[in-house]
Amino acid sequence: MEKIRYERPVIKKLESNMPNKFGSRTEYAPMTHIDGVAVKELITNFGSPLFVISEKTIRSTVAKAKKAFETRYPKVQFAWSYKTNYLNAICSIFHQEGSWAEVVSGFEYDKAISLGVDGKKIIFNGPEKTDEDLTKAIKNDSLIHIDHLDEFYTIVSLTEKLKKKPRVAIRVNMDTGVYPMWDRFGFNYENGQAWDAINKIIHSGKMELVGLHCHIGTFMLAPSAYGVAATKLAELAMSVKTKFDQEISYIDLGGGFASKNTLKGSYLPGNDTNPTIDDFAEAISTALLNANFKKDKLPLLILETGRALIDEAGYLVGTIISNKRSSAGRRTTIVDIGVNILFTSFWYDHKITPAQPFTHYSEDTCVYGPLCMNIDVIRESVNLPLLNRGEHIVVHTVGAYNMTQWMQFISLRPRIVLIDLDEKCHVIREKETLDTITSLEKIPGHLKKFDL
Ligand SMILES: *Cc1c(COP(=O)(O)O)cnc(C)c1O
Numbered sequence: 001m002e003k004i005r006y007e008r009p010v011i012k013k014l015e016s017n018m019p020n021k022f023g024s025r026t027e028y029a030p031m032t033h034i035d036g037v038a039v040k041e042l043i044t045n046f047g048s049p050l051f052v053i054s055e056k057t058i059r060s061t062v063a064k065a066k067k068a069f070e071t072r073y074p075k076v077q078f079a080w081s082y083k084t085n086y087l088n089a090i091c092s093i094f095h096q097e098g099s100w101a102e103v104v105s106g107f108e109y110d111k112a113i114s115l116g117v118d119g120k121k122i123i124f125n126g127p128e129k130t131d132e133d134l135t136k137a138i139k140n141d142s143l144i145h146i147d148h149l150d151e152f153y154t155i156v157s158l159t160e161k162l163k164k165k166p167r168v169a170i171r172v173n174m175d176t177g178v179y180p181m182w183d184r185f186g187f188n189y190e191n192g193q194a195w196d197a198i199n200k201i202i203h204s205g206k207m208e209l210v211g212l213h214c215h216i217g218t219f220m221l222a223p224s225a226y227g228v229a230a231t232k233l234a235e236l237a238m239s240v241k242t243k244f245d246q247e248i249s250y251i252d253l254g255g256g257f258a259s260k261n262t263l264k265g266s267y268l269p270g271n272d273t274n275p276t277i278d279d280f281a282e283a284i285s286t287a288l289l290n291a292n293f294k295k296d297k298l299p300l301l302i303l304e305t306g307r308a309l310i311d312e313a314g315y316l317v318g319t320i321i322s323n324k325r326s327s328a329g330r331r332t333t334i335v336d337i338g339v340n341i342l343f344t345s346f347w348y349d350h351k352i353t354p355a356q357p358f359t360h361y362s363e364d365t366c367v368y369g370p371l372c373m374n375i376d377v378i379r380e381s382v383n384l385p386l387l388n389r390g391e392h393i394v395v396h397t398v399g400a401y402n403m404t405q406w407m408q409f410i411s412l413r414p415r416i417v418l419i420d421l422d423e424k425c426h427v428i429r430e431k432e433t434l435d436t437i438t439s440l441e442k443i444p445g446h447l448k449k450f451d452l
Pocket of ligand 1: 161217256257306
């Protein structure tokens with residue numbers, strides 16, 4: 001073990017506001033390894049910054065989620081939300097675990113097909129589906145979740161050309177007691193739009209209404225909202241049964257379960273306070289079992305859970321560039337992780353852990369990224385021990401959305417490494433090079449030369 005480094009003792013003025021009841025520091029021990037692999041070694045071998053994904057954590061999280069639902073409800077199917085993280089390796093893990101694909105664009109649809117997902121096991125959501133996208137989805141017998149009447153009429157006209165009866169569902173939006181309500185997607189329940197759409201679909205005779213879908217929000221902290229949503233979809237399904245004597249074969253509750261992250265402005269860490277997957281499973285299963293379905297006619301429950309299944313499996317490791325004092329004397333630490341690769345730092349107070357042993361004096365620190373932009377702040381205020389230039393940090397719970405919403409800006413995007421179940425590392429996305437960016441550019445002939 002390394003000799004403890006001497007650090008000059010300091011006298012600290014106590015702040016007059018409320019202290020954190022768990023003590024002032026977020027972390028008491030360094031995180032030197034991820035799944036048995038040394039952070040230092042990861043950075044030496046693959047560069048800094050670096051996204052690291054734990055296959056072990058993904059598989060155990062999926063297993064936990066499946067168990068939470070399958071022990072409460074007899075027919076459950078997960079569908080992986082591509083936009084949450086559509087790296088081929090990551091989608092493949094979810095497909096190996098039995099998840100279908102849930103896509104929201106033609107690009108994501110093609111990605112699922114190219115990975116080898118059976119068209120019948122692709123759920124196609126989203127407000128924009130071109131005629132070309134819909135044609136593909138109809139030919140492949142995918143599940144098309146209709147968002148608006150223009151899409152419905154487009155499908156009607158396509159069926160005349162394609163001579164097929166597509167399998168469709170409608171997306172329903174509704175008041176679940178959580179505001180603001182996401183009412184821009186799909187058809188509203190309370191004002192009757194959803195029932196209108198159902199009647200138009202069934203009377204058209206051109207397509208088969210097989211499901212009802214909703215996705216009520218994201219990072220939802222109220223399991224009860226899902227209970228309300230499941231009850232409302234079940235009521236629509238029962239109305240279809242009563243009026244048309246027709247069964248709805250699945251009810252899709254979408255995604256949106258909160259991960260273990262801490263929303264900005266929260267007093268307590270998300271890890272301690274956010275609902276668990278069991279809380280969501282209990283609310284949804286109870287609502288469906290209490291609905292009026294006959295025992296042998298229970299609909300399949302589909303879940304498009306995204307962030308809650310991948311967030312904890314993702315880490316972003318980086319390196320300290322410098323420490324300095326702000327004009328007011330506050331410690332600021334500059335790291336090589338910018339907000340362009342950590343978009344979720346705009347919403348979350350991401351946990352940051354030093355990756356090497358540290359001394360016990362901590363100080364309120366503002367953590368900046370490397371971009372030449374004032375908004376490049378990873379943590380506004382976090383108690384950290386002194387981190388020296390060249391030392392490393394681990395940013396936790398970054399698996400959802402960062403690797404799809406990231407932006408090439410000022411610097412190039414880094415590698416992504418997957419640590420497998422045997423603690424072996426695999427690069428699953430290479431780092432970008434100058435050529436990655438410029439290969440898409442073209443210079444008009446008259447701009448090819450200049451003299452300075
Ligand atoms: C984004 C999205 C999901 C996944 O949401 P999470 O909040 O990541 O769980 C599921 N379904 C639809 C329709 C979506 O748009």
